[in-house]
Amino acid sequence: MNAYSLQLKERILSRDARISVIGQGYIGLPVALLLANSGFKVIGYDLNPGIVEELSKGRTRMERERGLRELLLKNLGSNYFPTGDRSELMGSDIIIIAVPTPRKNGSADLSMVLQAIDLSKSAISRGGLVIVESTLPPKAFEGIVLRKIREAGFRLGEDIFASYCPERAMPGNLLEELIRNYRIIGAADNGSAELSKMLYSSFVEGDIEVTDPLTAEIAKLVENSYRDVNIAFANEVARICEALGVDVRRVREIVNKHPWVNMLVPGIGVGGSCLTKDPLFLYWISREHGYSPELIGLARSINESMTQRYADLVDEFVRSKRPDGKGRVCVLGVTYKGDVPDARESPAGYLIGELIRRGHEVRVYDPLVRESFGAPFFDKLEEAVEGADAIVIASDHSEFRKVSLKMLRDIAGEDPVLLLDGRLILESSEVESSGFVYASVGNLLSLWKITGGALLEKSLILNEIIS
Numbered sequence: 001m002n003a004y005s006l007q008l009k010e011r012i013l014s015r016d017a018r019i020s021v022i023g024q025g026y027i028g029l030p031v032a033l034l035l036a037n038s039g040f041k042v043i044g045y046d047l048n049p050g051i052v053e054e055l056s057k058g059r060t061r062m063e064r065e066r067g068l069r070e071l072l073l074k075n076l077g078s079n080y081f082p083t084g085d086r087s088e089l090m091g092s093d094i095i096i097i098a099v100p101t102p103r104k105n106g107s108a109d110l111s112m113v114l115q116a117i118d119l120s121k122s123a124i125s126r127g128g129l130v131i132v133e134s135t136l137p138p139k140a141f142e143g144i145v146l147r148k149i150r151e152a153g154f155r156l157g158e159d160i161f162a163s164y165c166p167e168r169a170m171p172g173n174l175l176e177e178l179i180r181n182y183r184i185i186g187a188a189d190n191g192s193a194e195l196s197k198m199l200y201s202s203f204v205e206g207d208i209e210v211t212d213p214l215t216a217e218i219a220k221l222v223e224n225s226y227r228d229v230n231i232a233f234a235n236e237v238a239r240i241c242e243a244l245g246v247d248v249r250r251v252r253e254i255v256n257k258h259p260w261v262n263m264l265v266p267g268i269g270v271g272g273s274c275l276t277k278d279p280l281f282l283y284w285i286s287r288e289h290g291y292s293p294e295l296i297g298l299a300r301s302i303n304e305s306m307t308q309r310y311a312d313l314v315d316e317f318v319r320s321k322r323p324d325g326k327g328r329v330c331v332l333g334v335t336y337k338g339d340v341p342d343a344r345e346s347p348a349g350y351l352i353g354e355l356i357r358r359g360h361e362v363r364v365y366d367p368l369v370r371e372s373f374g375a376p377f378f379d380k381l382e383e384a385v386e387g388a389d390a391i392v393i394a395s396d397h398s399e400f401r402k403v404s405l406k407m408l409r410d411i412a413g414e415d416p417v418l419l420l421d422g423r424l425i426l427e428s429s430e431v432e433s434s435g436f437v438y439a440s441v442g443n444l445l446s447l448w449k450i451t452g453g454a455l456l457e458k459s460l461i462l463n464e465i466i467s
Contacts, residue, residue, distance in 0.1 A: 333395025
């Protein structure tokens with residue numbers, strides 16, 4: 001290690017290194033607080049003045065993340081300092097970039113990462129360390145991040161150090177996963193790798209794997225692509241069960257008794273900021289280099305088609321009931337994952353938008369967030385369900401698992417009323433005995449009974465045409 005790296009190593013070990021984390025969202029905030037709790041002085045920088053103000057008052061928009069607010073209150077004003085003033089980043093020994101990289105117009109939108117890199121170049125001390133946690137498409141770290149650092153006059157591995165350490169934690173259990181999960185560090189030189197590993201070892205208890213940047217970029221995307229493909233398989237099986245008239249839950253129960261099979265639970269769609277984009281990042285870059293990964297592309301198409309499929313189903317049911325073809329639909333839950341207050345890329349948003357576009361009155365209730373994707377939001381479940389022709393459970397919140405089905409049926413509209421279980425959290429027999437017409441992803445047997453198969457057949461034909 002040269003003189004610069006030795007100095008930074010001593011600062012990390014003594015907890016004297018001045019750290020700045022750019023982006024105080026789902027990853028940046030918990031990372032900043034874990035480092036602060038490890039003894040470092042940490043600046044938490046965000047462009048959103050509302051976020052900075054809330055954090056300065058000891059509040060966070062992630063109140064349901066276990067232990068996060070307690071960690072904020074413990075370190076606020078002592079080791080953790082939220083700010084929107086970029087001048088407070090000047091002279092940082094370590095800068096961690098944790099800003100979003102959404103998909104946009106068929107590619108990855110790296111604009112926020114580029115802005116953060118530009119800020120880092122002017123704020124970092126010579127001999128400092130820049131770490132990117134934001135998800136990057138393959139070759140972006142070498143081709144964009146390191147190139148911009150070199151253009152600023154720094155010599156990588158000599159008077160500046162840089163690594164790619166992609167976030168690998170899921171909302172709902174962020175602190176636990178950031179501490180327990182293994183981490184990947186992609187670095188182009190030994191000094192950057194060693195300093196980064198030393199820093200993360202201050203709070204990470206899982207293994208820390210060091211590799212080159214490109215391998216780290218691909219590995220991060222492959223993890224979520226693997227999950228997306230497996231979800232798509234479960235959704236494909238659900239569609240097969242619908243077409244053939246059996247219950248996917250019974251099929252899944254049987255096949256998962258095989259020691260080598262672990263079929264996932266199908267659902268109304270796939271959401272979240274990572275699972276909906278990471279496979280596409282891998283898909284796009286691979287195509288640019290001469291290979292089109294058909295399985296990943298097809299899996300993404302299957303998962304994205306699920307909300308359209310069930311929007312068709314609800315629409316056809318309501319039109320068969322209402323002479324004017326327009327009815328009232330209640331959507332329960334808009335977060336992409338149960339008991340997690342995160343509605344980013346939620347399938348519920350696409351479902352709601354499609355039903356509104358078709359002229360239906362859509363009402364929304366969610367106990368965790370107030371997002372409604374353009375539909376009226378109701379603070380009470382009973383008010384949202386009142387007079388509904390169809391109810392769609394789009395998020396598997398605990399509250400919906402134990403809701404009184406009789407109560408729901410009493411306040412819903414006149415017969416027949418459809419209850420579409422988009423997350424397979426209710427028993428069909430209990431739903432039907434309460435007076436609903438039951439349908440779920442992978443089980444349309446009740447619809448088949450009341451329509452003689454006509455509604456099901458029409459929906460299947462319509463969906464094939466759209467596909």
